[in-house]
Amino acid sequence: QITLKESGPTLVKPTQTLTLTCTFSGFSLSSHGVGVDWIRQPPGKALEWLALIYWDDDRRYNPSLKSRVTINKDTSKNQVVLTMTNMDPVDTATYFCAHSTFGELYFDYWGQGILVTVSS
Amino acid sequence: QSVLTQPPSVSGAPGQRVTISCTGSRSNIGAGLDIHWYQQLPGTAPKVLIYGNTNRPSGVPDRFSGSKSGTSASLAITGLQAEDEADYYCQSYDSSLGAWVFGGGTKLTVL
Numbered sequence: 001q002i003t004l005k006e007s008g009p010t011l012v013k014p015t016q017t018l019t020l021t022c023t024f025s026g027f028s029l030s031s032h033g034v035g036v037d038w039i040r041q042p043p044g045k046a047l048e049w050l051a052l053i054y055w056d057d058d059r060r061y062n063p064s065l066k067s068r069v070t071i072n073k074d075t076s077k078n079q080v081v082l083t084m085t086n087m088d089p090v091d092t093a094t095y096f097c098a099h100s101t102f103g104e105l106y107f108d109y110w111g112q113g114i115l116v117t118v119s120s
Numbered sequence: 121q122s123v124l125t126q127p128p129s130v131s132g133a134p135g136q137r138v139t140i141s142c143t144g145s146r147s148n149i150g151a152g153l154d155i156h157w158y159q160q161l162p163g164t165a166p167k168v169l170i171y172g173n174t175n176r177p178s179g180v181p182d183r184f185s186g187s188k189s190g191t192s193a194s195l196a197i198t199g200l201q202a203e204d205e206a207d208y209y210c211q212s213y214d215s216s217l218g219a220w221v222f223g224g225g226t227k228l229t230v231l
Contacts, residue, residue: 037220046209046222046223046224046225047166047209047211047222047225049220060219062219063217063218063219096166104171104172105153105154105156105213106154106156106171106172106211107168107211108168108171108177110165110166111165113165
């Protein structure tokens with residue numbers, strides 16, 4: 001059974017750096033074809049894909065956020081970490097991590113999400 | 121503005137059939153890239169409803185079906201039930217952006 005869970009701060013100040021951790025089970029990020037993505041959703045708004053890391057350390061980023069976002073993995077801990085710099089109130093959103101498979105281009109398992117509020 | 125365009129809302133009475141459209145472009149749906157659909161119940165994470173244009177994961181009722189033609193796709197729900205009231209999102213990959221993209225979402229109201 002695949003599960004994912006997001007953790008991190010629920011409140012950050014403007015200009016600060018956000019670090020979120022996705023801890024997963026039921027799969028290994030060292031297995032061929034496996035990927036973990038980050039997706040966010042501002043309150044009442046649509047989903048937005050942020051970043052992806054594959055089993056082979058290939059990383060993909062949303063071009064609109066590429067300069068601010070970094071994704072890394074710790075295979076031994078079954079964790080993926082998202083870092084987003086220079087946070088702004090418009091970045092207030094629920095942040096989800098999700099499992100994907102190379103070549104299939106969709107997100108088949110999702111974490112419950114974590115609401116991050118950016119406010120001074 | 122989302123790369124994929126969906127109607128903001130649709131509604132239908134119990135037992136009826138509704139469809140939700142998703143319009144893209146030549147760099148995503150029109151490029152032959154698959155469309156996927158998610159259902160998001162209030163306060164929960166999205167759940168994949170249709171993948172690869174027409175495929176249902178195990179456990180998804182056959183009341184839900186997907187289709188694709190040209191630069192557009194549709195999600196059809198037959199035999200509408202109260203529990204279907206949710207937000208629905210289409211999703212694809214855009215080859216020009218090099219990014220996974222979502223529609224703006226459609227809120228389904230069961231009257």
